[in-house]
Amino acid sequence: MTLDDLNALPEAEARPLLAACLDVPRWVDTLVEGRPYADAGALLTVAEVAAGSMSDDELEQALGRHPRIGERAGSGHDTASSEREQAGVDATDADLATRLAEGNVAYETRFDRVFLIRAAGRDGHEILAELTRRLGNDDATERAETVRQLREIALLRLEQVVD
Numbered sequence: 001m002t003l004d005d006l007n008a009l010p011e012a013e014a015r016p017l018l019a020a021c022l023d024v025p026r027w028v029d030t031l032v033e034g035r036p037y038a039d040a041g042a043l044l045t046v047a048e049v050a051a052g053s054m055s056d057d058e059l060e061q062a063l064g065r066h067p068r069i070g071e072r073a074g075s076g077h078d079t080a081s082s083e084r085e086q087a088g089v090d091a092t093d094a095d096l097a098t099r100l101a102e103g104n105v106a107y108e109t110r111f112d113r114v115f116l117i118r119a120a121g122r123d124g125h126e127i128l129a130e131l132t133r134r135l136g137n138d139d140a141t142e143r144a145e146t147v148r149q150l151r152e153i154a155l156l157r158l159e160q161v162v163d
Helices: 005-007 011-019 025-033 040-050 056-063 081-083 094-111 126-135 138-163
Strands: none
Touching: 005 040, 011 025, 011 138, 025 040, 025 056, 040 138, 056 138, 094 126
């Protein structure tokens, strides 16, 4: 799809396409209402600013579309995007899989939400190192980092939509 295609899409078709990038209705509204965009840079700037902060409810809703790192995406997840983004996690490395599973449990126990990272371009060991590092964050720092990671994922997915 091109940017011109996105600009011309009926609102009812544009909304689910954008929600697959970041499932935050306010963010989707902002992008839909901002059309038409002159170029991809303008679209990405609006998207980045709109994703810069999230309420607790928005954060929870957005995280609901993401599976745990190292686990297969299931119902309610953005399966194709998640599988593509987590392609660097070696599913045949049993030790890594165990350590990621343990890290996911520790993270969820500590922060009461799924661990999220822009996995695209990272291998499983780099992701595990980030998970381990982030377990040491205080709540506010980790919340901000989670929002930042969601924003990065949203922008990557949006670039793919208009590629």
